[in-house]
Amino acid sequence: MIQFCTILITLFSFISQPTLVEGLWVTQDDETKKEKSEVLLYQKDGKLYGKIIRLLLPEDQGKLCKECKGDEKNKPIAGITIVKDLILDDNVWEGGTIMDPKSGKVYDCYLNLEDPNTLKVRGFLGFSFLGRTQIWKRKQE
Secondary structure (H helix, E strand, O other), rough: OHHHHHHHHHHHHHHHHHHHEEEEEEEEEEOOOOOEEEEEEEEEEEEEEEEEEEEHHHHHOOOOOOOHHHOOOOOEEOOOOEEEEEEEOOEEEEEEEEOOOOOOOOEEEEEEEEEEOOEEEEEEEOOEEEEEEEEEEEEEO
């Protein structure tokens, strides 16, 4: 009976793991590796979205998204939704996009939870091998 309960708990934690991407994540600058921003991942209508909540580097405070298109053009970067329309498929959030506020470019995207505090974020053009991967860390309270 104890073995059955252990297996059941393990299976339940594995099955529920993809929903654990929701919450506050810290991004890193690709070049300097300094913590750059805090992104809130949340679900709406069964899809995953991510909004920049706060810019962490003093030099980025108050920056506008000058290269963004549409409604986000010249808006403060803090507050912009950069991850849009990801759908959960076989433990991976995919099928949506991520926007780089520095360049304003929009990329196809997928997110994969590596462990409860590590998120692999892949942005790419067309094929996943044509892109780059970032590792986001869960914000610790």
